[in-house]
Amino acid sequence: MIGPQVEHTQGERPMKGELARRQRRNWRIGACALLLPLALGTTAQTAPSERPALVAQAQAPTVGAAAASIAVPAPIASRPLPPLPADFDTTEFEAIAQSLVADQRVPGLAMAIVRGGQVLSARGYGVTDADGGEPIDAHTVFRLASLSKAFAGTVTGLLVNQGALRWDSRVTEYMPALQLSEPGAAQELTVAEVLSHRVGLTRNAYDRDIEANADYASLVQKLAYAPMTCRPGECYAYQNVAFSLIGDVVAQASGRSYADAVSRLIFQPLGMRDASVGLEGIEASPRWARPHVRGRGGWVAVTPKPTYYRVAPAAGVNASIADMAQWLIAQSGHRPDVLPASLLETLHAPLIETPGEMHGSAWRRERLFDAGYAIGWRVYDYAGHRMVFHGGAVQGYRAAIALLPETDLGVVLLWNSESALPSALMPTILDRALGLPPHWLDERTLDDTLYARNNPRPVPDDETGEGVISAAGSESTTARARPQ
Numbered sequence: 001m002i003g004p005q006v007e008h009t010q011g012e013r014p015m016k017g018e019l020a021r022r023q024r025r026n027w028r029i030g031a032c033a034l035l036l037p038l039a040l041g042t043t044a045q046t047a048p049s050e051r052p053a054l055v056a057q058a059q060a061p062t063v064g065a066a067a068a069s070i071a072v073p074a075p076i077a078s079r080p081l082p083p084l085p086a087d088f089d090t091t092e093f094e095a096i097a098q099s100l101v102a103d104q105r106v107p108g109l110a111m112a113i114v115r116g117g118q119v120l121s122a123r124g125y126g127v128t129d130a131d132g133g134e135p136i137d138a139h140t141v142f143r144l145a146s147l148s149k150a151f152a153g154t155v156t157g158l159l160v161n162q163g164a165l166r167w168d169s170r171v172t173e174y175m176p177a178l179q180l181s182e183p184g185a186a187q188e189l190t191v192a193e194v195l196s197h198r199v200g201l202t203r204n205a206y207d208r209d210i211e212a213n214a215d216y217a218s219l220v221q222k223l224a225y226a227p228m229t230c231r232p233g234e235c236y237a238y239q240n241v242a243f244s245l246i247g248d249v250v251a252q253a254s255g256r257s258y259a260d261a262v263s264r265l266i267f268q269p270l271g272m273r274d275a276s277v278g279l280e281g282i283e284a285s286p287r288w289a290r291p292h293v294r295g296r297g298g299w300v301a302v303t304p305k306p307t308y309y310r311v312a313p314a315a316g317v318n319a320s321i322a323d324m325a326q327w328l329i330a331q332s333g334h335r336p337d338v339l340p341a342s343l344l345e346t347l348h349a350p351l352i353e354t355p356g357e358m359h360g361s362a363w364r365r366e367r368l369f370d371a372g373y374a375i376g377w378r379v380y381d382y383a384g385h386r387m388v389f390h391g392g393a394v395q396g397y398r399a400a401i402a403l404l405p406e407t408d409l410g411v412v413l414l415w416n417s418e419s420a421l422p423s424a425l426m427p428t429i430l431d432r433a434l435g436l437p438p439h440w441l442d443e444r445t446l447d448d449t450l451y452a453r454n455n456p457r458p459v460p461d462d463e464t465g466e467g468v469i470s471a472a473g474s475e476s477t478t479a480r481a482r483p484q
């Protein structure tokens with residue numbers, strides 16, 4: 001949980017600014033409480049005396065309030081499962097999902113809900129191609145877009161546990177030719193800073209070049225000329241190119257390609273049999289969902305773009321909803337044989353505040369009271385409850401994943417279009433689980449062929465992992481994360 005848990009009626013709820021200020025005072029303490037035992041517990045995670053990365057950064061005032069106060073959870077096996085509200089009904093959410101694909105409001109959708117290490121639902125809805133495609137099922141493969149970032153953080157953590165590298169390892173130990181525009185900055189940059197978007201660059205540096213078909217290697221060289229807004233570790237700015245430096249680190253540390261390391265350390269042991277990395281992976285899948293854009297008064301299937309696949313750690317993973325159910329179970333702590341609890345605590349501990357996340361779509365404005373970025377994950381205060389989250393957006397695909405550790409609930413949505421409509425299903429499920437009145441989907445919304453009535457600007461193909469078009473048809477303020 002982020003900050004102290006206090007129950008309020010709607011009328012008694014504290015002002016956002018007041019709550020945020022109170023929580024910010026506890027961010028550094030919470031990060032240290034989580035990370036100190038992890039750092040001291042193993043040689044692999046112990047930071048060197050000259051710069052104990054995660055612990056020192058959480059304490060240092062230059063980091064900018066590293067992480068919110070989060071109570072270290074008890075081991076999953078020792079925690080009783082709290083009851084869900086009586087009106088939490090999985091069949092209701094499945095019916096909503098089915099209504100979203102009716103009359104091709106969206107071409108296709110897949111949803112998984114897990115709790116207590118069990119799959120409550122993992123199904124597909126709609127079709128792979130609006131022009132006569134196959135029905136989507138549990139094994140239909142989708143692009144995950146920026147949900148891929150959690151895989152990058154997790155595979156790195158597994159290598160840390162193996163002693164192959166450290167969270168505070170300098171990136172230049174594995175990429176000696178790396179240069180940044182500020183003298184000495186590249187030599188300071190650590191693995192953990194890359195994975196938490198604390199490189200020091202302006203946001204989404206060189207994403208426009210990705211979209212213009214630039215290759216990854218040339219963009220790494222261009223980082224030597226990219227403007228910097230702070231020293232590494234001192235500020236947050238979302239990245240795709242710089243984030244993908246972790247792929248080179250993983251390859252060097254493991255002696256395998258990045259894709260092979262993810263497959264061997266995550267996909268295979270978790271039984272994610274449909275999952276892959278890269279354009280070739282999705283196209284080789286027996287059944288996969290084609291991306292769709294608006295056109296000709298409806299949805300038009302297009303060829304998947306190779307652009308963001310070139311930055312695989314940021315946006316290169318493909319998976320089915322059956323795979324993602326297993327990923328939710330593992331990230332919830334029910335596969336300690338693959339992802340031990342100490343690793344999950346590290347991955348899910350926010351390292352820097354991201355207050356801009358509390359704006360944009362309606363559910364963010366109303367429900368979020370604090371926000372931070374961890375290791376490939378976002379961590380939110382969702383109406384007083386800790387939520388681990390990420391979103392994804394790339395041409396023709398959208399995705400969202402959320403974990404509620406208190407209730408041991410996980411939800412993931414994947415869809416093969418640029419519609420915003422399915423995004424409202426996520427807070428609807430979360431609100432039901434938390435006993436809150438959901439109001440993000442209503443009869444008007446569900447009966448509305450949104451893409452025909454409205455013509456909102458599409459979310460840019462910038463793989464921000466944040467942006468979706470709101471149900472009202474306007475682009476969220478966090479969707480377009482471009483260099484300024």
